[in-house]
Amino acid sequence: MLLRTLFEHIEDWFDVVFGAKWNPFYQLGALGWFYYWIVVISGFYLYIFFDTGVTQAYQSLEYLTHEQWYAGGIMRSLHRYASDALVVMMIVHLLREFAMDRFRSPRWFAWFTGVPMLWLVFAAGISGYWMVWDQLAQYIAITTAEFLDAVPLFGEAIARNFLTDAKLSGRFFTLMVFVHIALPLFLLFVMWIHIQRHATPKVNPPKELAIATLSMLLILSFIKPALSQAPADLSIVPTTVNLDWFYMPIYPIMNNVSGLTVLIALIVATLLLMMVPWMPPGKRVPVAVVHLDNCNGCSRCAADCPFSAIDMAPRSDGSAYKLEAVVDANHCVSCGICVGSCPTATPFRTKSELSPGIELPEDKIKELREKTVAASSKLTGDDRVIVYGCQNSLDPSKMADAKVGVVTMPCIGMLPPSFIDFVLSKKLAEGVFLTGCRQGDCGYRLGIKWTDARLAGQRDPRIRKRVNQDRIGKYWAGMTRRKEFFKELTAFRLRLNKLDSAQLEDQNKTNNSSEKDNAQV
Amino acid sequence: MLKFSRLIGQLVSFILFGLMLGSFSNSPRYTYHDPEMALIMVSFSHSSERKEECRRFSPEELADLAANMRRPMDCKRERVPVYIEVMLDGENLLSKSYNPTGLAKDGSASIYERILVEPGQHQLIVKLRDSGRVEGFDYKSDTVINIEPKELFVIDFRKELGGFYFL
Numbered sequence: 057m058l059l060r061t062l063f064e065h066i067e068d069w070f071d072v073v074f075g076a077k078w079n080p081f082y083q084l085g086a087l088g089w090f091y092y093w094i095v096v097i098s099g100f101y102l103y104i105f106f107d108t109g110v111t112q113a114y115q116s117l118e119y120l121t122h123e124q125w126y127a128g129g130i131m132r133s134l135h136r137y138a139s140d141a142l143v144v145m146m147i148v149h150l151l152r153e154f155a156m157d158r159f160r161s162p163r164w165f166a167w168f169t170g171v172p173m174l175w176l177v178f179a180a181g182i183s184g185y186w187m188v189w190d191q192l193a194q195y196i197a198i199t200t201a202e203f204l205d206a207v208p209l210f211g212e213a214i215a216r217n218f219l220t221d222a223k224l225s226g227r228f229f230t231l232m233v234f235v236h237i238a239l240p241l242f243l244l245f246v247m248w249i250h251i252q253r254h255a256t257p258k259v260n261p262p263k264e265l266a267i268a269t270l271s272m273l274l275i276l277s278f279i280k281p282a283l284s285q286a287p288a289d290l291s292i293v294p295t296t297v298n299l300d301w302f303y304m305p306i307y308p309i310m311n312n313v314s315g316l317t318v319l320i321a322l323i324v325a326t327l328l329l330m331m332v333p334w335m336p337p338g339k340r341v342p343v344a345v346v347h348l349d350n351c352n353g354c355s356r357c358a359a360d361c362p363f364s365a366i367d368m369a370p371r372s373d374g375s376a377y378k379l380e381a382v383v384d385a386n387h388c389v390s391c392g393i394c395v396g397s398c399p400t401a402t403p404f405r406t407k408s409e410l411s412p413g414i415e416l417p418e419d420k421i422k423e424l425r426e427k428t429v430a431a432s433s434k435l436t437g438d439d440r441v442i443v444y445g446c447q448n449s450l451d452p453s454k455m456a457d458a459k460v461g462v463v464t465m466p467c468i469g470m471l472p473p474s475f476i477d478f479v480l481s482k483k484l485a486e487g488v489f490l491t492g493c494r495q496g497d498c499g500y501r502l503g504i505k506w507t508d509a510r511l512a513g514q515r516d517p518r519i520r521k522r523v524n525q526d527r528i529g530k531y532w533a534g535m536t537r538r539k540e541f542f543k544e545l546t547a548f549r550l551r552l553n554k555l556d557s558a559q560l561e562d563q564n565k566t567n568n569s570s571e572k573d574n575a576q577v
Numbered sequence: 578m579l580k581f582s583r584l585i586g587q588l589v590s591f592i593l594f595g596l597m598l599g600s601f602s603n604s605p606r607y608t609y610h611d612p613e614m615a616l617i618m619v620s621f622s623h624s625s626e627r628k629e630e631c632r633r634f635s636p637e638e639l640a641d642l643a644a645n646m647r648r649p650m651d652c653k654r655e656r657v658p659v660y661i662e663v664m665l666d667g668e669n670l671l672s673k674s675y676n677p678t679g680l681a682k683d684g685s686a687s688i689y690e691r692i693l694v695e696p697g698q699h700q701l702i703v704k705l706r707d708s709g710r711v712e713g714f715d716y717k718s719d720t721v722i723n724i725e726p727k728e729l730f731v732i733d734f735r736k737e738l739g740g741f742y743f744l
Contacts, residue, residue, distance in 0.1 A: 073586030080590075140598045195609055205689060212622045213689040219620055219731050220744050272591040273598075280599045293729050295612040298603035308607055 059155035064536040067494070076496035076532075078265045084149035086261040087269065089247070091145060094138035094273065096240065098131040099184075103237075106187070108229035110221065113189045114287045121283060133277030139181050140302040141273070146177060156499065160338025162253075162363065162389050169250045171330045173243060180239035181303040187232045194218070194288035195297045199310050206315025221290045253387055254501070255364045341466075342417040343388035346381045348372070350400045351413035353379035356516055357394035360469070362501035363387050366394060366414075381414055391500035392416050392470030396507070399517045402474040403428070419465055421472070428475065431461030432484035438556060439549050440485040441529075444471050446492035448499035449534050450541065459549070461485065468492035469503025473510045473519035480527055487527045487552045489545055494534035504532055526555055610693075615724040617670075617692040617701075619663060621734040624685040625677060625707035629653040654683035660706040661688060662714075663732070665699050688734075696726045703732055703741050716740040 067081045074080065080087060105128060107116035120128030150170065153159055159167035182200065186193050201215035217223055251257035260266070285298060299307060310318050328335075344357075344365075358366040358381060365387035368379040381394075394414045395401050401412035403425040410422040431442060435458060442461045445452035446468040456462040465471060468490055476488045490507065498504040509515035511528065529548035533541040610616065631652040639647050656677040663671040670692050678684035701722050704714040716734070718741035724730050731744035 070590070073583055073590060075583075136602060137598050140602050141594075144594075144598075199609075202689070205687075212685070213620065213687050215689055216620050216622070219618060219729075219733075268587070268591060272595045276595045276599050282602070291729055292727050293610045293616045295610045295727055296606050296608045299607045300603060301601040301605075302598075311609060 059151070060157070061535060063152055063155045064494075064534055067497070068534075068536055071494065074265075076494065078262055079496055080265065080269075081148075081152065082496040083258065083261045083265060084145050084152060085251075086258040087265070088142055088145040088149060089259045090261050090266055090269070091138045091142040092240075092244070092247070094270065095135055095142065098135040098138065099236075099240075101131045102128070102135060103233070106233070108233060109226045110189070110224050110229070111287075112226075113187060113229050114284060117188055117284055121281065125281065129281050130274070130277045133280075133282040134273055135184075136282040136300070137273050137276055139184070140300065141269075143177060143181070143302040146174065150174075154332070157338075158499065159333045161333075161340055162365070162387050164333035165253045166250055167333050168330055169246060171326060173246050173250065174329075175326070176239055176243040176246060178303060180236065180243060181300075183232055183236040183239060185300065185303070187229060187236060188284050189229070189288045190284040191286045191288055191294040192284075192297045192299070194290065195294040196304070196307070197288075198294075199307055203310050203315040203318060206319060218290055224290070253363055255362055256502070341390040343385045343390050344383045344392070344394050344414050345417055346383060346414050347411050348375070348380055348413075350411055351377070351380050352400070353377040353381070354399060354413075355379065355381075356397040356399065357381050357414050360393050360397040360502065360506050360515075362391070362393060362503075363389055365389070383414070389500060390416055390418075391467040391503065392419055392465060393467055393500060393503055393506060395419075395421060396470045396472050396503075396510070397517065398472065401472040403472075403478040404474065416466070416470075419470070424463065424465065424471075424475070425478070427463045428461075428479060428484065431456070431463050432479070435459060435461050435485060438486065439552050441487045441489050441545070441549060441552070442479050442485040443489045443491060443545070444468060444475070445490075446499070446503065449491065449493045449532075450536075450538055452491055455542070455545070460545070467498070467500045467503035469498070469500065469506050471507065473517055476511075476528055477520050477523045480523060486556065487529060487548060489548055490528070490530040491533050491541060493532060494537070495532040497534070527552065610727070613696075613726055614693045615696045615726055615728045615730065617663070617665075617694050617724075617730045617732065619661065619671065619688055619690040619692065619703075619732045621732075622685045622687045623659055623705075623707060623734055623736065625656045625659045626709065627652060628655045628657050628709065654681045656683055656686075657707065657709050659686040659688065662702075662704045663690075663692065664702040664704075665692075665694060667700070670694075694724065696724050696728070698723045705734065705741070 063081070067079060070079045070081055076082065102120065105116055105120050105124075107113055117132065120132055122129070153167065182196060186196055186200075197218050198215060201213070201218060205213045205215055217228070251259065261269070306318070306322075353368065353371065355368050358368050365384045367382050367384065369382045371377055371380050373380070392415075395412060395416060398412045398414050401415065401421045403410065403421070410425060412421050415421050428442060432440070434456075437459055440459055440461070442463065443452050443455065445462060445464045447464050447466055452462045452464060471490070479485050479488050492504055492507075493499045495504060506515060510517060511519050511525075511530075513519065513521075529544065529551075531537075531541050531544035631650040633649060634642075634647075634651050638651075658674040658676050660674045661671065662669065671690055673690070675686035675688050676682060677686050699722050701718075701720050703718045705716040706714045708715050720743070722730060722743070732741060733744055734741050
């Protein structure tokens with residue numbers, strides 16, 4: 057919770073500066089992908105000029121850096137800095153998902169598949185530094201080989217290959233090129249697996265953010281181009297090296313602790329990190345249930361599910377409808393967004409029991425209606441507001457008073473727009489106010505996006521046109537923006553008062569003119 | 578004004594991120610090896626003698642063996658550890674045994690040791706025992722070396738070349 061609050065406070069500042077759409081903290085994964093592609097494209101260019109000879113490897117990079125600084129030099133620098141940025145994004149992404157508790161229960165998959173990527177990214181980066189064959193590469197080669205020699209698998213010490221220049225051949229660089237290409241390719245495969253359980257995964261940052269970050273990398277490449285250190289010379293021990301601390305923080309440890317200890321520590325740490333979703337396991341909330349009697353197979357729930365947990369399958373109950381929704385319990389996070397998308401989840405139904413095509417067993421839509429009516433019944437005055445909030449952000453139940461009734465649900469995306477119509481048309485309140493996670497950072501990925509689109513009439517189920525949009529307010533508060541939330545809520549109620557006064561005035565005018573007309577008659 | 582402030586904020590964020598990338602991608606410097614010191618590396622791979630000497634099969638024993646398994650000598654696979662001593666100017670820098678590799682302990686022993694030394698002229702004596710003897714050594718090399726700061730001096734060993742050699 058402390059880490060989450062810390063993140064949200066930092067992100068609040070970034071929200072002010074960048075806005076929700078461009079806030080880099082909401083685009084960490086997408087930025088990681090973007091840096092990956094920069095590394096691939098720049099790497100492809102470098103590969104064209106890279107020579108795999110023992111001395112030619114260094115020379116070919118020196119040529120690129122100095123003779124062809126305007127293209128090869130820039131590409132090399134981009135290659136390095138984008139790789140470093142990729143590590144930063146990856147680590148912050150991991151920490152943030154941990155802080156936001158988005159890795160338990162069915163969300164274990166993305167976490168579990170994300171951890172091996174750490175190894176792949178670090179291994180790919182280190183193999184790249186190896187290819188330069190400068191003193192840093194020599195240091196890496198020796199330290200890595202000594203580390204691997206600690207594994208009781210290899211007969212002869214690998215580090216013996218780096219005793220003298222005579223023992224080294226160009227074949228070694230060919231091997232490194234292969235490793236340096238194979239690892240990122242495998243990484244791409246794992247990245248693809250990593251996002252498999254996400255519907256509409258964010259793999260591209262917003263264009264403006266992408267341009268800005270690429271520009272930053274380009275400027276950095278011009279100002280501080282990536283350079284080689286002195287050429288490797290195996291007859292001399294590398295003494296002082298400029299480490300890339302994004303990739304090599306572990307190397308000084310490897311020099312001072314036995315390789316086997318480091319290896320065991322790394323393996324244990326990796327395994328523990330992979331097991332985090334089950335330490336302890338998340339509370340398993342019953343998943344969404346399909347009521348075939350009310351499911352018309354419209355596919356909206358499948359289209360809106362952020363975790364690809366709903367598939368449309370041929371009808372199994374002999375109904376005239378062609379398809380039916382099927383929930384994959386292993387993917388479903390019980391967010392209820394599918395309920396919000398179901399056209400049958402309307403509180404106006406009175407003749408038959410309110411049971412939509414799909415709903416959460418622990419948060420039934422019927423109960424949502426009952427809670428709404430109950431919250432409304434406690435309200436007094438003529439500026440009553442029903443607040444619908446999500447349980448993932450600030451607790452809105454604490455703000456309930458004589459004027460404000462609060463109803464919460466797992467995600468604001470669970471609220472069918474017809475509920476707003478219901479509240480206003482049944483005069484349960486004068487206004488409806490929505491709140492939840494912060495804009496651009498919905499705990500269930502798409503709840504806010506779909507809610508905004510539904511209210512704007514851009515996505516089914518749309519809110520009916522008869523609903524006065526002035527009576528709908530919203531503020532995506534997250535955990536930290538309590539003050540701002542109350543400010544927005546107060547402002548909304550003031551607007552409602554003005555709206556009611558204006559309506560009253562209009563009504564009086566109409567009444568007066570009718571009276572005049574009657575008098576004239 | 579707000580837009581301008583936001584722009585400045587974005588610029589500052591990117592500059593800070595760029596500074597972080599530019600700085601930590603190659604600094605601070607890390608000292609791996611004291612530049613005032615030299616390094617002696619003892620590194621080689623060597624198969625020692627068998628723990629038990631080979632024995633000729635008797636005709637009776639040979640007759641008992643399957644036809645395709647008959648061979649003149651019976652040799653146990655396990656080898657003795659390789660023991661090595663390195664002395665510099667009379668000071669013992671290394672005296673250690675290295676077990677043969679492999680589950681049956683029949684592989685070659687792998688030696689890889691780093692010894693930091695003061696640069697300058699030194700009397701170097703290296704001794705190796707790879708047989709079942711209890712005392713004394715099977716190979717010995719005594720030489721004078723002149724080693725510079727940062728220089729890597731490699732002690733290698735190859736039986737077919739007569740023993741120790743230096744790189």
